[in-house]
Amino acid sequence: MRLPGTEPIRYEAMLLHRIQQHFVDGADLQFQCARAVGPALEAAAAVLFAGLTGGGKVLVWGSGVSAALAQSFAAQLVGRFERERPELAALALGTNAAIVTGPMGAEASAWPMVRQLRALGLPGDVLVLIVAGAPGADVLAALAAAHERDLSVVALTGARPGEMLTALRESDVLVSVPTERAARVHEAHLVALHALCDALDAQLLGDEQETETVEP
Numbered sequence: 001m002r003l004p005g006t007e008p009i010r011y012e013a014m015l016l017h018r019i020q021q022h023f024v025d026g027a028d029l030q031f032q033c034a035r036a037v038g039p040a041l042e043a044a045a046a047v048l049f050a051g052l053t054g055g056g057k058v059l060v061w062g063s064g065v066s067a068a069l070a071q072s073f074a075a076q077l078v079g080r081f082e083r084e085r086p087e088l089a090a091l092a093l094g095t096n097a098a099i100v101t102g103p104m105g106a107e108a109s110a111w112p113m114v115r116q117l118r119a120l121g122l123p124g125d126v127l128v129l130i131v132a133g134a135p136g137a138d139v140l141a142a143l144a145a146a147h148e149r150d151l152s153v154v155a156l157t158g159a160r161p162g163e164m165l166t167a168l169r170e171s172d173v174l175v176s177v178p179t180e181r182a183a184r185v186h187e188a189h190l191v192a193l194h195a196l197c198d199a200l201d202a203q204l205l206g207d208e209q210e211t212e213t214v215e216p
Contacts, residue, residue: 022183025184029178029179029184029187032178033188033191037175037176037177037178037188037192040173040175041175041192041199042199043173044154044175045196045200045203047171047173048128048154049203052088052200056122056123056125056126057089058074058077058088058089058091058125058127058128059091059117059120059125059126059151060073060074060090060091060093060127060128060130061113061127061128061129061130061142062092062130062131063129063130063131063132063135063136064132064133065132065182065186066130066131066132066186066189067092067095069130069186069189069190070092070093070094070130071095072190073090073130073196074091074092075092076193076197077197077200078090081194081197081198081200081201082198082201083201083205085205093113093116093117094112094113094116096116099112099116100112100113111138114138114142114145117149118145121145121146121149121151122149122151123149123151125151126151126153126154127142127146127151127152127154128153128154129143129153129154129156130189131157131158131161132157132185132189133158133185134162135163139164140163140164140167143164143167143168152171153168153169153172154175155168155173155175156175156189156193157174157175157176157185158176158177158179158180158182158185159176159178159179159180161174161176177192
């Protein structure tokens with residue numbers, strides 16, 4: 001239904017513009033991140049490399065929807081990214097339904113995934129935390145548990161890491177994406193994790209640049 005004298009809404013054109021804008025906004029953020037979080041990712045790659053080559057493992061925890069990114073990152077470390085290499089010790093926390101749905105105490109420190117971190121984390125390991133929104137009590141409890149076990153921490157967050165700023169140690173690495181829009185944060189985190197995989201491969205296997213074939 002439309003009011004007399006008004007033009008019909010061109011839904012197709014409107015939807016096309018909205019769809020295209022997602023790609024434009026995403027590309028703009030990726031360009032910003034290249035400068036904004038590049039140095040932090042370089043530091044994170046060094047922390048991961050030191051942990052893995054020193055006999056440690058990588059524990060990955062994604063809060064909420066970011067759990068999917070955590071599983072993907074762990075799978076690429078154990079399996080491969082873009083090049084064949086030996087398996088790397090990595091585990092995504094919170095994938096065991098029996099643990100996640102088990103008894104949960106009132107305190108955040110007693111929550112299942114925090115207990116899993118305390119049970120599996122050893123000195124020399126690295127915890128990768130992936131949080132798109134404001135860190136909750138569970139994330140802060142996981143961070144505290146990691147420090148109790150003498151783990152290094154790499155934290156991927158949005159523009160407002162909140163209390164994590166003061167909870168992180170000097171030896172930890174914060175990768176803060178310069179946006180608060182959840183969809184864009186997830187996209188940037190995916191690229192950041194891919195960059196970390198590639199950086200690890202470069203450190204383990206040597207630098208390998210793809211050569212572009214230029215047609216005459």
